[in-house]
Amino acid sequence: MPLQSRHLLGLDGVKREDIQLILDTAVSFREVLDRPIKKVPPLQGKTIANLFFENSTRTRLSFELAERRLSADVLGFAATGSSVTKGETLKDTARNIEAMKVDMVVMRHSAAGAPHYLSRVIEANVVNAGDGAHEHPTQALLDMYTIREKLGRLEGLHVCIVGDISHSRVARSNIYGLLTMGARVSVCGPATMIPREIEKLGVGVFHHIDDVLPHVDVLNVLRIQLERDAGRLFPTIREYHNFYGITRQRLEKAGRNITIMHPGPINRDVEISAEVADSEDSVILQQVLNGVAVRMAVLYLLSTKN
Amino acid sequence: MRKTKAQIIDEAGFERTITRLAHEILERNKGAENIVIVGIRTRGEFIARRIASVIERVEGCTLSIGSLDITLYRDDLLGKLEQPQLKGTDILFDLNGRDVILIDDVLFTGRTIRAALDELIDLGRPRTIQLAVLVDRGHRQLPIRADYVGKNVPTMAAESIRVHMREVDGEDAVLLMHPEIPE
Numbered sequence: 162m163p164l165q166s167r168h169l170l171g172l173d174g175v176k177r178e179d180i181q182l183i184l185d186t187a188v189s190f191r192e193v194l195d196r197p198i199k200k201v202p203p204l205q206g207k208t209i210a211n212l213f214f215e216n217s218t219r220t221r222l223s224f225e226l227a228e229r230r231l232s233a234d235v236l237g238f239a240a241t242g243s244s245v246t247k248g249e250t251l252k253d254t255a256r257n258i259e260a261m262k263v264d265m266v267v268m269r270h271s272a273a274g275a276p277h278y279l280s281r282v283i284e285a286n287v288v289n290a291g292d293g294a295h296e297h298p299t300q301a302l303l304d305m306y307t308i309r310e311k312l313g314r315l316e317g318l319h320v321c322i323v324g325d326i327s328h329s330r331v332a333r334s335n336i337y338g339l340l341t342m343g344a345r346v347s348v349c350g351p352a353t354m355i356p357r358e359i360e361k362l363g364v365g366v367f368h369h370i371d372d373v374l375p376h377v378d379v380l381n382v383l384r385i386q387l388e389r390d391a392g393r394l395f396p397t398i399r400e401y402h403n404f405y406g407i408t409r410q411r412l413e414k415a416g417r418n419i420t421i422m423h424p425g426p427i428n429r430d431v432e433i434s435a436e437v438a439d440s441e442d443s444v445i446l447q448q449v450l451n452g453v454a455v456r457m458a459v460l461y462l463l464s465t466k467n
Numbered sequence: 468m469r470k471t472k473a474q475i476i477d478e479a480g481f482e483r484t485i486t487r488l489a490h491e492i493l494e495r496n497k498g499a500e501n502i503v504i505v506g507i508r509t510r511g512e513f514i515a516r517r518i519a520s521v522i523e524r525v526e527g528c529t530l531s532i533g534s535l536d537i538t539l540y541r542d543d544l545l546g547k548l549e550q551p552q553l554k555g556t557d558i559l560f561d562l563n564g565r566d567v568i569l570i571d572d573v574l575f576t577g578r579t580i581r582a583a584l585d586e587l588i589d590l591g592r593p594r595t596i597q598l599a600v601l602v603d604r605g606h607r608q609l610p611i612r613a614d615y616v617g618k619n620v621p622t623m624a625a626e627s628i629r630v631h632m633r634e635v636d637g638e639d640a641v642l643l644m645h646p647e648i649p650e
Binding site for chain 1: 536540541544545550553554556585586589590591
C-alpha cells in the first residue's frame with residue numbers, strides 16, 4: 162500500500178496506515194545507517210531542493226544526509242543572501258527552482274501553510290520541514306519512531322509534551338500523530354504557553370509538572386526560546402526551571418521510568434537538567450540518528466509513489 | 468489467473484534437491500569453514516535456511532545466515548510498478564574475506580542477482596560470491612549464471628515458475644504455470 166498523498170505537509174489528517182508504513186519503512190533505512198557503506202541507490206537521478214527560508218541546522222543537515230544516503234542529487238538554498246532578500250515572491254522562487262527540473266522540494270518557512278501553498282503551484286513533491294508554529298511532521302515521525310524503538314509500541318502509552326505548546330510545530334505534529342496511533346497525549350506548561358481550547362484536540366492539559374509525571378511513559382521536553390520569551394511568557398529563566406525544568410529529583414519523586422526526549426537544541430539546566438539529558442532514560446541522541454532514517458523513509462516513499 | 472502446466476519438483480524431490488545443493492556447495496568449497504549463507508527475501512531466505520541446516524548437520528558446524536532485501540537496489544524501482552514493501556536486510560556478520568553463498572529460488576532475467584551483488588558489495592568485500600538457485604528457467608537479460616542449480620527448466624518467457632514452500636505455502640513444490648489468461 163503506497164502513501165495516500167504525494168506530499169508530506171503535516172500529520173493532521175494522515176491515516177494510521179500511512180504513519181505505520183513510514184515507521185516500518187524507516188526500520189529498513191535505520192539498518193542501512195549501520196552499514197560500512199551507508200548509502201543505497203533508490204533515488205539515483207532524482208534531484209531534491211532544500212529550501213530553508215528560516216534558520217535551521219539540524220533539520221537541514223538531517224534532510225541533506227537522508228537525501229545523499231538515498232543517492233539523490235541535493236540542491237541547497239538559504240534565504241539569507243538569496244533572491245528572497247531582493248523581494249522575490251515564494252511562488253517565483255519555487256517556480257525558478259522547479260524550472261531546473263527538481264523532483265522534490267523540502268521546505269522550511271516561517272509562515273504557516275507555506276508548503277501547502279507551494280504544493281499547489283509546483284509539480285514536485287513537497288515535504289514540510291517546519292512551517293511557522295503549524296507543523297513539523299518529520300520531527301513527530303522520528304519522535305514516534307524513537308518511542309516505538311525504546312518501548313515497543315505507541316498504542317496506550319502516555320506522552321506528555323512540556324513547554325511552549327502555543328508556538329510549537331513539534332508539539333502540534335506530535336499531538337496529531339500520537340493520537341492517530343492510539344497514544345494518550347497531554348501537554349504541560351504555564352498558561353501563557355498553552356493554546357486555549359487545546360483540549361478539543363483530545364489532549365490533557367496540566368499546569369503543574371509534578372501532577373502529570375507519575376502518570377507518563379514519555380516526556381517530550383521542548384526548547385525554551387530564551388532570548389524571545391524570558392520576561393514575556395514567563396518571568397525569568399530561573400523561575401521556569403524551578404517550575405517546569407525536568408530534573409532527577411522530580412523524576413525520582415514520580416517513581417517510574419520515564420523516557421526523555423527533546424527535539425534539540427537543548428538549553429542545559431533550563432528546560433532539562435544536564436544530568437537528565439545525559440541519563441540512561443534519555444533518547445535524545447537516538448532521536449537524531451533515527452531522524453535520518455525516518456526522513457529517508459519519507460523521501461523514498463514519496464518519490465517511488467506513482 | 469494462471470493455470471498450472473506441470474509440476475516440476477514434488478515434495479520428495481524438493482528435499483533431495485536441497486540436499487544435493489548443500490553437498491555440492493560443500494564439495495566445491497572443501498568444507499564449510501569459510502562459508503556464510505545469504506538468502507534473497509522472501510523464498511530465497513527459506514531455501515537458504517534449508518540448505519544451511521543440511522550443511523550444519525553434515526559438517527557439525529553452525530553457519531552464519533543472513534537475508535537480503537534487494538528492493539532498494541532494483542533497476543525498476545522508479546518505473547511504474549507497485550510500490551514494493553521493504554522487508555529489510557538482515558546480515559549481522561562481517562562479509563570481508565568470506566565465501567558468500569547467495570541463494571534465490573528462481574533465476575530468470577538475472578536482474579535480481581545484479582541488485583543482490585551490488586548490495587553485498589556495499590556491505591563488505593567477500594572473497595567469493597557463489598550463486599545457488601533452486602530453478603534456472605533461462606531468459607537471461609544480463610551476463611549472470613548460477614554456480615549451483617537445483618533444476619534447469621526450459622520455459623517460455625510468458626510462462627512463470629511458482630515455488631511453494633512449507634514455511635509460507637504449506638507444501639514444498641515447484642510448479643510451471645501457463646501464460647496469464649486475461650480475464
